[in-house]
Amino acid sequence: MTAFLQQLVNGLSLGSIYALIALGYTMVYGIIKLINFAHGDIYMLGAYCAFLITTYCGLGFIPALLISMVFCGVVGVLIERIAYKPLRHATRITALITAIGVSYVLEYATQYIMGSEVRTYPKLLTSASFHLGPVTITMQQVYIFVITVILMIVLQFIVQKTKMGRAMRAVSVDEDAARLMGIDVDKTISFTFLLGSALAGVAGVLVGIYYNSINPLMGMTPGLKAFIAAVFGGIGSIPGAMIGGLFIGIAETMVTAYGSSLYKDAIVYIILILILILKPAGLLGKNVREKV
Template structure:
């Protein structure tokens, strides 16, 4: 039982990172029905910005994470304005191909700038180990989980209580009707990209602390798993992204902890196939019939 609970704790830490990345996928999809496959690479850029802030600028954890979030927010808006806005009325396939191309551009651009080698992420906090009833929890795990909860609560407040959050919900429901009511849809979309990208930037710094290493290709696998998490919970639904992220993190850790480290990725992809077959709207989503 103790071993199971220990794996559960480890899974919550990993799931926190997936949840932060999944929120970006689900918000963008909820607003403009675009699967932004470059989102995982924005998370990678956030890790390198955090690395530079700590290693070169000598910032502590919190200022480095805030700087990474701001940089990634600006990057997300720039990508939306340059790559996605001109395709706003194009087919979804064209936008999807552009997103994949932007993903490769960010990966190879980072390789060109910093090289392809793996770098050790500087440890700016003491990773003390605490024991409770035979269970071990590291200071890094507490920091990751606590930071994730705070950011998720802040996101919920923004979406539910602010004027821009109400505009986001209106555009998500019906962009044309929102435009007729005087809402600047372009600004709402840009704000959504900024918000989602900033969360990915925070996740990049947290994963650097968690795994102690970063490299330019690090965004691919976590980005894909975060997308699966968003689909599992119900893409376009913010609580669904949180639920999906924690669920995927726990499942992956349990499979790995009980001797299945070689197949943990396959299990996650199998979950995607099962969800798409039996409940494509996600576990927290509702089936919506669309008139054509």
């Protein structure tokens, strides 16, 4: 039982990171129905941004986290304006291929600038731990989980209680009707990319701290798993993305602990297949009929 609880804590930490990335996927898809496969690489850029700031500027955890959020948010807006905005009314397959292309551009540009080797991340948080009954919890795990919960609450508040949040919800329902009502659709979509990319930047910093290493290709697999988490929870649903991320993290950790690490990726794709067969809209998603 002790081992199970310990793995549960580890799974919550990993799942929190997936949840942060999944929130960006679900927001962008909810607004413009685009699967932004470059999102995982924005998370990678957040990790590198904090690495450079802490290594060469000597700043601490909080400044590095905030600067990474701003940097990734700006990168997300630039990507939307340059790559996605001209294709907003193109076919979905065109936008999807473009997203994959942007992903490769970010990966290889980072390799060209930073090199392809694995970098050791500086220690930004204490490695102290404490015992909660038989379970050992590190301060890093506490920071990851608390930051994720706080950011999700803030995001939910922005979407539900602010003027921009109401605009985001209006654009997600009917872009043309929202424009006729005086909503600046372009500004709303850019703000969505800003928020989602900032959250991915936070996830990148937390991953660097948690695993103590980064590399230019680190965004590929976690980005895909976060997308599966968004689908599992119901893509377009913020609480669904949180639930999906935590579930995927726990499932992966449990399989590694009680099965084999060889199957930790396979279980994620099995979950995707099952959810698409049993409940295609996800746990909290709604079936929506689309005009074709």
